Amino acid sequence: MIGGEMLASAIRMTIPILLTALGAIHAERSGIVNIGLEGMMIVGSFWAAFGAYHYGPLAGLLFGIMAGGALALVHAAATVTFRVDHIVSGVALNIIAYGTTRFASLSIFDRATTSPHVQSLPAIDIPVLDRLPLIAPLASNVSPVVILTFALVFLTRWVLSETTFGLRLRAVGENPQAADTLGVNVFAMRYAGVIISGLFAGLAGAYLAVEHTGMYVEGMTQGKGFIALAAMIFGNWGPIGAMGASLLFGLSEALALRQVVEFIPYEFFKMLPYVLTIIVVGGIVQRSRPPAAVGTSYERGE
């Protein structure tokens, strides 16, 4: 029932969730809720298709990343500089992302909902692993982005816990006032956290368009930006935990897609990430603990 093919599909479904969850970790650890990640994935997917159509797949990924980052910059300006409520700004950005993408699609491709077909990056067979009987489907014909994503999990973990940048990022998300009095630039750190989240979400969208589907389709993100937030919470705001959660959610999406179990409606699998997240947030499995200052704006002088 759950064979290697199935797992390979699960991993493909995992990637956009995981990338975006890694992004979300950067934003939230710096204290900013980024519910606009869905929108950043949307612009990422469209502009990646645009870039790939004109300049090839690698450029496509870069376009997607930049588009996500650009939208994140708006979120950072709104929440950090202008102290707009994080949720309000995020929701607005999701709407803007949807609208501008549709508009751009119409004016560029003459079609509102799809782009032409685009080229993907050459797939890789991971040496040795692609010969092992069980793992073979997982290790052959994989997108480089998949490998990059798993590398980013460990890079993120290292950056957060072992570097000055990571320490400061976490500090402004826990106690911005304390960080400020120690000379940490709270605004710069929060801008960085949010923009990084946008870059990750943009790459996630780009992966969907360029690597996964081979074209941009309206609505192709299917709420994965929100699932990514759930994965972040499920993973207790840490990259390794988020990876576990994303894999679980990816698997449930893959199951939903194939409808492998006949008597269970596929909506059940679609629902799974959210139900699991509620259970986790409810503290039933483990105590999840968000950064202490997440969702708040910081203003200097008490």
Next chain:
Amino acid sequence: MPSPVIETIGLTKAFPGVVANDRIDLEIRAGEIHAIVGENGAGKSTLMRILCGLYQPDLGEIRLRGVPTVIRDPRHAIKLGIGMVHQHFMLVDRFTVTENVILGAEGTRWGRLDRRAARRRILEICDRYGFDLDPDLAVEELSVGQQQRVEIVKVLYRGADIIIMDEPTAVLVPQEVQELFDNLRRLAKSGKTIIFISHKLDEVLDIADRITVLRGGRKVGTVKAQETDRRGLAEMMVGRPVLFSVDKEERAPGEPLLKVEGLSLKSGERYLLRDVSLEVRGGEIYGIAGVEGNGQTELVEVIMGLRRPTTGRILLAAQDVTGLPVGRVRGHGVSFVPEDRHRRGLILNMTVWENLFLGRHRARRLTAGPLLRRIVMLGEADELVQEYDIRVGSTGQPVSSLSGGNQQKVILARELAGQPRVIIASQPTRGLDVGAIEFVRQRLIAARAAGLAVLIVSADLEEVLALSDRIGVMYGGRLVKEVAASETTAQELGMYMLGSTTGAKEARDHVL
């Protein structure tokens, strides 16, 4: 004479409605311990915040080691050798001591945080000044006194030679105060300059070399500690003689209004409260003494309905209120002054008048159907501000903009104005100046005279002795001793608080 390390000339800072610092000329000498005292709202914290770069003065000049200097922000202040230990600690609870100390001044090796070197330097500092601190523990696991030490180490780590402390002793228990003072003396001896704010005049006289008094934003004067005493200082601060002891009349207590029977509270396997029974009668003040963390907080929370007891009953005027929610308990005429004013007592970003009516807003005269009668409230708020001498520009300001002592007065005004029958007050005078303490004590004694039952919890033995008719000492979650205030002394209470004599053994047994 040693030269001044810091000199301010005509330093002025105004906030909407108040001049917090009015042309202050201050002179701090190298290597001295300099205390700043003054009433609540006198401008002490504001002055310190200017010195550490948190606020910019509107007018005036700061000379640092003789050189006119603009202190741009806290980071700049640190570069100039000025470090501040804030009244509310600026620590990241989840980080370890080491991480907290290095934040903002991190050293790296190959792009990686060099925790090992940092740890070594922290241990060096601790060694040098005799601090007891484990660099690997998370800050949230530390006691308040240890957290304060982290703050001091943070400042020393950055090479500060001027250390500013805002009410460092307000949050400490007496033993911790002694430890802090030992540390400060060692620091001063090694050439560091220490400026600190305190309301406890005995402490100030004990540790400071010189003392500067502020009143209403102005400097009243600077005196040598040896050349003044408590009375003299208090009079300089308040502008009139202050009574340190309050007289209370003999009074035969009435019916028991608050009764606690066999109260226990278990958390996991540990007893936070064990079989506590006491009663407070009308016209009586019952004081609970004890080193913080021996169950006082839990006792009060259980009585108020903030926590459910594992076993035992709580009776208010013979009615069982065990397990009722806070609102219902308050409905029985109980007022509550919580120990942590920021967490429990106030909603900081709401206005002063809103805070004055929190929890009392359902009173008939304040409502018109589902609506609040704002005009009535504003009027009453102004009266309370007058009566309790809350120093505030307007009651429409957020309560966070008040000085610490004035925030405490807002809580007291709210709780005492509600015509309670029972008052439960934890650390009621924490952070208040001598004048305000006198006032609050008088109010509590007036409440006693009016037949109310008053339960106070205080780490300050002098306060417990001065106010109470009877005193219960808590240790390890038990009420280990109950005596009439007239029949005991601070020394005896101190012994029980530390768990010595009879109560000690039992108390230790259950902790194990």
